[in-house]
Amino acid sequence: xxxxxxxxxLFSRPAGRILSExxxxxxxxxxxxxxxxxFSADPQRxxxxxxxxxxxxxxxxxxxxRPDEVRNECEDCxxxxxxxxxxxxxxxxx
Numbered sequence: 001x002x003x004x005x006x007x008x009x010l011f012s013r014p015a016g017r018i019l020s021e022x023x024x025x026x027x028x029x030x031x032x033x034x035x036x037x038x039f040s041a042d043p044q045r046x047x048x049x050x051x052x053x054x055x056x057x058x059x060x061x062x063x064x065x066r067p068d069e070v071r072n073e074c075e076d077c078x079x080x081x082x083x084x085x086x087x088x089x090x091x092x093x094x
Contacts, residue, residue: 046086062086
């Protein structure tokens with residue numbers, strides 16, 4: 001007998017976020033200087049993003065994860081930061 005998953009059950013729950021609004025905002029100093037926070041990634045994905053955004057005509061920064069981007073209660077999050085995860089910021093070339 002084949003079991004089917006009801007898709008409506010998957011989509012009926014409210015979407016949740018892993019990061020808080022504060023964590024999603026980015027570095028206030030960079031934001032004030034015109035940078036936009038894009039996402040955080042492992043070193044390899046960060047390098048791919050740098051190349052892609054550069055090809056698209058953006059200035060790009062890859063910053064180490066800030067302490068306020070990592071949840072205190074999340075041991076795995078702290079491990080990710082220790083592995084060199086970066087937060088990607090972009091802005092249009094001036």
